[in-house]
Amino acid sequence: MATQNRAAVDPKLLEILVCPLTKGPLRYDEAKQELISQKAGLAYPIRDGIPIMLVDEARELNPDETPSTASG
Amino acid sequence: MADRIEVFDRRLLRQRRERAVATLAAHDFLFAEVATRLVDRLADIRRDFSTALDLGCHTGFIAKAAEGLPAGKIGTLFQADLSPRMAAAARSNADIPTLAADEEYLPFRDAGLDLILSCASLHFVNDLPGALIQIQRALKPDGVFLAALFGGATLTELRQAWLAAETSLEGGAGPRVAPFADLSDAAGLLQRAGFAMPVADSDTITVTYDNPLKLMSDLRGMGETNVLIERRRTPTRRATLTAVAEHYMAQFGGDDGRAPATFQILYLTGWAPAEGQPQALKPGSATSRLADIFDTPEQSAGEKAGPR
Numbered sequence: 001m002a003t004q005n006r007a008a009v010d011p012k013l014l015e016i017l018v019c020p021l022t023k024g025p026l027r028y029d030e031a032k033q034e035l036i037s038q039k040a041g042l043a044y045p046i047r048d049g050i051p052i053m054l055v056d057e058a059r060e061l062n063p064d065e066t067p068s069t070a071s072g
Numbered sequence: 073m074a075d076r077i078e079v080f081d082r083r084l085l086r087q088r089r090e091r092a093v094a095t096l097a098a099h100d101f102l103f104a105e106v107a108t109r110l111v112d113r114l115a116d117i118r119r120d121f122s123t124a125l126d127l128g129c130h131t132g133f134i135a136k137a138a139e140g141l142p143a144g145k146i147g148t149l150f151q152a153d154l155s156p157r158m159a160a161a162a163r164s165n166a167d168i169p170t171l172a173a174d175e176e177y178l179p180f181r182d183a184g185l186d187l188i189l190s191c192a193s194l195h196f197v198n199d200l201p202g203a204l205i206q207i208q209r210a211l212k213p214d215g216v217f218l219a220a221l222f223g224g225a226t227l228t229e230l231r232q233a234w235l236a237a238e239t240s241l242e243g244g245a246g247p248r249v250a251p252f253a254d255l256s257d258a259a260g261l262l263q264r265a266g267f268a269m270p271v272a273d274s275d276t277i278t279v280t281y282d283n284p285l286k287l288m289s290d291l292r293g294m295g296e297t298n299v300l301i302e303r304r305r306t307p308t309r310r311a312t313l314t315a316v317a318e319h320y321m322a323q324f325g326g327d328d329g330r331a332p333a334t335f336q337i338l339y340l341t342g343w344a345p346a347e348g349q350p351q352a353l354k355p356g357s358a359t360s361r362l363a364d365i366f367d368t369p370e371q372s373a374g375e376k377a378g379p380r
Binding site: 009010012013015016017018019020021023044047048049050051052053054055056057 | 171
């Protein structure tokens, strides 16, 4: 635990988060460090392990960023 | 959403919070004091909480005050603040999971948390009933919400001094101090949001300053200056500011030459509804008479309460 990466987002936190706009589920994109709300078409950034769950800080998804599985 | 009534400029509030990260440490005694009082109340609730959230955490006053709680009282504490920079500061003060979140658009799933705490943050929410509903839904059944927020009597001296100074110098006054919730509204708000066993009470903290300008500089340092949408957009003139200080001291100044400032703190407590919670009995359903218990003749107080 002592060597845990400070920049990693806490898995227990991810468990309770939903999209603030739609209250729908989020997909964690670990590579991009984003939480993706397919329903809202928004990607919320994670900065230094801190999810920024603010609509005006979110990135709008491109049309080609469709989900691999139909959900949300 | 289009017909929402906006009183507070949340974007400006966020900017104020972002800016206050650098200054808060020198102006944080009020937040720290209120957090301590809030955590004292938490200690009185005889149960443990495996997951808890500090909603509107600033730089982490609840986390600091909670250090004194018995081990196991709070399993995992999460922190959230409207300002990403404030959230980052809170996380560097205590290495616990933190996020940036807007109290008006909570990003928490239904029934995911055992406890939600909030210290001196909910007073700048536009739609407090809406925020309370979201908070109630985020709690597990029998989960607890415990909040401290500034109440209606807060900064009453400053409010009156501004009014007097602006009316006399500028022939009209603009809103300077926010319309905080009153204690009389608080329990009703909790009830409307679906909380069981709502309780609201208040206490008053009087802080004395060298002069009113010190108070204003403290509020600025806390990130608590005017975020009203209807605020005046023109810079305040030096003469007006001087007049505010004069009115303040003339009306409220102490014999010691210092300026007292009232902060009324409302404490809101509510439980998310659950089976088996204590319920209020229906009026008239008593099976024994108080008069018998006290062995005294019964004095009629008028109409008997009947079943509704």
